[in-house]
Amino acid sequence: MKRTLRWNLALLAVLVSLATLILLPFWFVLTGSIKEPAEIIGREPTMFPQSFTLQHYAKLISASDYPVYMMNSMIVATASTVITLLLAIPAGYAFFRMSFAGRETLYRAILLAYAFPSIVILIPLFGIFAKLGLLDSRLALVLVNVAFALPFAIWMLRSFFASIPIEIEEAARLDGGAPLTVLRRIMIPLVAPGIAAVAVFTFITSWTEYVFASVMILSDAKRPMPVGFSGIIGQYQIDWGLLLAGASLSLLPVVILFAFVGRWFVAGLTEGAVK
Amino acid sequence: MKIPKHILPFAFIGPAMLFLAAMLLWPLAQAIILSLQSVRSVGTTGDWVGLSNYREVLIDPVFWGSAWLSLIWVLANAVLQTLLALVAALALNQSFPGVRIARTWIVLTWIVPTVVVVMIWRWLFSTSGGIVNPLLMLSGVTDAPVGFFANPTIAFATLVFINSWRWFPFITLMMLAGLTRIPRDLYEAASIDGAGPWKRFSRITWPLLAPTLGVLLVIGTLLSFNVFDIIWLLTAGGPADSTRTLPVLIYETAFKSYRMSEAAAVAVLATVFLMGFALLATRWLARPPEAR
Numbered sequence: 001m002k003r004t005l006r007w008n009l010a011l012l013a014v015l016v017s018l019a020t021l022i023l024l025p026f027w028f029v030l031t032g033s034i035k036e037p038a039e040i041i042g043r044e045p046t047m048f049p050q051s052f053t054l055q056h057y058a059k060l061i062s063a064s065d066y067p068v069y070m071m072n073s074m075i076v077a078t079a080s081t082v083i084t085l086l087l088a089i090p091a092g093y094a095f096f097r098m099s100f101a102g103r104e105t106l107y108r109a110i111l112l113a114y115a116f117p118s119i120v121i122l123i124p125l126f127g128i129f130a131k132l133g134l135l136d137s138r139l140a141l142v143l144v145n146v147a148f149a150l151p152f153a154i155w156m157l158r159s160f161f162a163s164i165p166i167e168i169e170e171a172a173r174l175d176g177g178a179p180l181t182v183l184r185r186i187m188i189p190l191v192a193p194g195i196a197a198v199a200v201f202t203f204i205t206s207w208t209e210y211v212f213a214s215v216m217i218l219s220d221a222k223r224p225m226p227v228g229f230s231g232i233i234g235q236y237q238i239d240w241g242l243l244l245a246g247a248s249l250s251l252l253p254v255v256i257l258f259a260f261v262g263r264w265f266v267a268g269l270t271e272g273a274v275k
Numbered sequence: 276m277k278i279p280k281h282i283l284p285f286a287f288i289g290p291a292m293l294f295l296a297a298m299l300l301w302p303l304a305q306a307i308i309l310s311l312q313s314v315r316s317v318g319t320t321g322d323w324v325g326l327s328n329y330r331e332v333l334i335d336p337v338f339w340g341s342a343w344l345s346l347i348w349v350l351a352n353a354v355l356q357t358l359l360a361l362v363a364a365l366a367l368n369q370s371f372p373g374v375r376i377a378r379t380w381i382v383l384t385w386i387v388p389t390v391v392v393v394m395i396w397r398w399l400f401s402t403s404g405g406i407v408n409p410l411l412m413l414s415g416v417t418d419a420p421v422g423f424f425a426n427p428t429i430a431f432a433t434l435v436f437i438n439s440w441r442w443f444p445f446i447t448l449m450m451l452a453g454l455t456r457i458p459r460d461l462y463e464a465a466s467i468d469g470a471g472p473w474k475r476f477s478r479i480t481w482p483l484l485a486p487t488l489g490v491l492l493v494i495g496t497l498l499s500f501n502v503f504d505i506i507w508l509l510t511a512g513g514p515a516d517s518t519r520t521l522p523v524l525i526y527e528t529a530f531k532s533y534r535m536s537e538a539a540a541v542a543v544l545a546t547v548f549l550m551g552f553a554l555l556a557t558r559w560l561a562r563p564p565e566a567r
Binding site: 007011014015018021022023025026028029032040041042043044045086087088090091093094095098099100103106108110111112113114115116117118119120121122123124125127128143144146147150151154179183204207208210211215225226227229230233240243244246247250251254255258262263265266269270 | 281283284285287288290291292294295298299301302303305306309362363365366369371375377378379380381382383384385386387388389390391393394395396398399401403404405406409410413440444445448449451452455472497500501503504507508522525526529530535538539542543545546549550553554557
């Protein structure tokens, strides 16, 4: 379809505004993290850094527990992702490739779980975990993250399972494949992009989770990054350079992850969603 | 070992369902029990008090004030997010160099931890230094720094903006799904018939996208209602309780004033409202288009 010059200009204007809205805040944060303190709080904000220093990063890594927080977050997010996949893949396979009594009802119930106000279970879960001795453990965070990611994860797999022709599966069955073998050998490789999408989704929601971690984790050594970082915000007199460096570093793992598998995540959202 | 055929699906969904039941349904049942007792802090026991917590909550103007704020919060966010997402999705649905990269990286605001989102905007909107205030003052819009988190109305609006900033790209991607499903030939045919961009939008895009928009408004509503961390970390419900939505009230009641049972009652009421809304909305959306 031909586009007129005016149409192209309008599109360009929208795209530039979008890019500004999304990227400019990050630009100021990243460049701010390498500016000298005096420049950060200067009266006239500088678009491009006039000074260069790594002192904020040095201080962050040596004077705070930031590296520990990052490690904790990596452990929790990775474990949450693995467990979510182990639960979501078989469930997705059953929901979208098999027929059984009560399938629709159970599927609806799962979607409803997505509408669940998380704060409601914060109070009782705190009590339950206290009784089980799970408070102040990374396992508690993993359990919570899986519970919140799982409904959406199953939902996301829908289109990926649905796109596989039924003949492939039947052929595998006729060759004598047991259901678990069919799932492992045939289905999982075919839905690999969906699995990547779910993995990214779970990793990111776990990486960013704050509320439950702030209530359930009591000792500094077990804090994940969001809770630890908010502690750093409160504990020093506001040191913007330090905070900007912390914010920049926290972006690193998810941005790297997204650079590799972000494409699949986007495909999972755009192709599977809204049905 | 051979599992009978009719049990097989349940063997596959079983672990996930049991996990969700243990982590969501069981605590929900506990919340209901808690709301019928008089427990003040975790670990202590309380007496059974029947529905008196609910009675107390329902006559409390603080609860209604908070419920009202939640309603405005949800509406404002749903509208702003959906509008921003609509514009973004329409633009990203065009073909231009770099469209794939743009479609992937638009979710940058969503993959960032909320704590970092909070820090970023607290700094950008700061009254000492920062970015926005110096720019406003340099361009002569104001003489003194604007207290973006100090005035009740401005603070509420600022939070709506920050929350929508974080979530609209996520909605954009789901909206793109609806857009890419509209057949290209429809637009081709319309252009040949001499329809301009506006006509193509109002006669083709809009009617075909409407069901998707409906679903996304519902999802946006549910997502926005649950937002707690952004509000808590930026304003903690203030100034003058102007941003104390229901999740903030629940958290405050439970973990700051140590009235667990009352907090549980508020939480159960909120769940009933939200679930009721979700059920009604999905039923409404499931109806055939003509019946709407």
